[in-house]
Amino acid sequence: MLPYLCSLYGIFLKIGLFTIGGGYAMIPLMEREIITRHGWLTAAEFLDIVAVAEVTPGPLAINAATFIGYRLGGFGGAMLASLGVITPSLVILLLFGNFLMQLILDPCAERFLKGLRPALIALISVAVITLGRAALVDLTTALIAAGLFVIGIFCPRLNPLYLIVMGALLGLLFYPY
Amino acid sequence: MSREQQAVPPKAVSLLTIFLVFLKVGAFTFGGGYAMLPIIQREVVTRRQWIGEKHFFDLLIVAQSLPGTIALNSAIQVGMRLRGIPGGILAALGVVIPSVGIILALVIFFLPAFQGNVFVKAVFYGLRPAVVALIAMAVINLGRNIFDHWSSIALAAVLLAVTLLLKVHPIIVLLTGGLAGLMIFKEKAN
Numbered sequence: 195m196l197p198y199l200c201s202l203y204g205i206f207l208k209i210g211l212f213t214i215g216g217g218y219a220m221i222p223l224m225e226r227e228i229i230t231r232h233g234w235l236t237a238a239e240f241l242d243i244v245a246v247a248e249v250t251p252g253p254l255a256i257n258a259a260t261f262i263g264y265r266l267g268g269f270g271g272a273m274l275a276s277l278g279v280i281t282p283s284l285v286i287l288l289l290f291g292n293f294l295m296q297l298i299l300d301p302c303a304e305r306f307l308k309g310l311r312p313a314l315i316a317l318i319s320v321a322v323i324t325l326g327r328a329a330l331v332d333l334t335t336a337l338i339a340a341g342l343f344v345i346g347i348f349c350p351r352l353n354p355l356y357l358i359v360m361g362a363l364l365g366l367l368f369y370p371y
Numbered sequence: 372m373s374r375e376q377q378a379v380p381p382k383a384v385s386l387l388t389i390f391l392v393f394l395k396v397g398a399f400t401f402g403g404g405y406a407m408l409p410i411i412q413r414e415v416v417t418r419r420q421w422i423g424e425k426h427f428f429d430l431l432i433v434a435q436s437l438p439g440t441i442a443l444n445s446a447i448q449v450g451m452r453l454r455g456i457p458g459g460i461l462a463a464l465g466v467v468i469p470s471v472g473i474i475l476a477l478v479i480f481f482l483p484a485f486q487g488n489v490f491v492k493a494v495f496y497g498l499r500p501a502v503v504a505l506i507a508m509a510v511i512n513l514g515r516n517i518f519d520h521w522s523s524i525a526l527a528a529v530l531l532a533v534t535l536l537l538k539v540h541p542i543i544v545l546l547t548g549g550l551a552g553l554m555i556f557k558e559k560a561n
Contacts (some may be wrong), residue, residue: 252470309552365497
């Protein structure tokens with residue numbers, strides 16, 4: 195159990211370390227590590243967890259890590275996974291907080307980040323395709339995804355929570371009981 | 372709320388206050404990190420005037436450029452500015468404790484009771500496409516801010532093709548993008 199829990203911490207540390215630019219950056223990493231590489235969850239289970247992480251308060255990455263950690267290793271797994279995703283933030287900011295501003299405004303860092311963002315777009319696009327295959331199982335689900343996507347694009351300031359709630363209601367209405 | 376107060380350096384704010392303010396932010400902000408930022412801003416800039424508006428936006432730049440969630444990175448920086456390392460740690464705990472606590476309560480007490488329920492199945496049947504829509508929106512929103520130049524679009528397209536064809540690990544893709552950025556944007560950096 196202990197080596198397993200340690201590797202759980204290590205995986206979430208890795209996910210935290212490469213989640214740059216917000217919660218959605220973590221999705222391709224989690225998908226690769228948890229679904230593809232270790233086969234610990236199916237894509238559908240992963241989507242369910244992300245949905246719950248969206249409707250509960252707090253940052254998406256921490257909520258998802260706690261949930262996945264619990265599924266994989268109980269209470270200890272939940273603690274280690276959430277600790278893993280927050281460790282890079284804590285260590286980097288607490289140790290180097292005062293120098294980071296100069297470092298990030300350095301032209302080199304700026305260029306690196308400028309290249310990192312298109313890479314992030316590519317990765318999240320791939321995640322949309324992979325996870326879409328698991329979520330869009332029939333015409334109804336495809337229409338739900340398309341409809342909510344269009345609403346979200348035309349109302350960019352809408353809290354994502356509302357889209358999630360709409361998804362849940364549409365699911366209740368149109369599920370093939 | 373007067374503007375003059377912004378120039379005053381932060382007074383000694385108690386560690387407990389820092390913890391409680393971020394606990395409130397963590398417990399009552401739905402919709403992920405981006406939804407938390409305006410709430411953090413209202414608490415620490417507008418209401419309590421712990422830091423000035425410009426300083427807050429500087430913190431955000433650092434928060435978005437570093438590993439980790441943006442809300443947590445912002446909270447740690449605000450806490451550190453007020454009370455050094457202990458302030459940073461307590462701000463982080465404030466943001467994280469509600470997240471972890473609420474998820475644990477859900478998975479331990481709430482979800483097992485509904486396992487296999489047909490209505491829960493129906494809800495998740497609709498939630499899954501909703502999450503896919505949200506992730507697809509993240510692509511569009513990121514793209515809006517980034518694609519100001521053809522070379523960024525080309526870089527994204529090349530990396531997309533490479534990722535789809537070769538199934539490269541995301542970390543390799545990110546590092547490749549960063550290194551490509553160092554080379555491509557060399558002359559254009561102003």
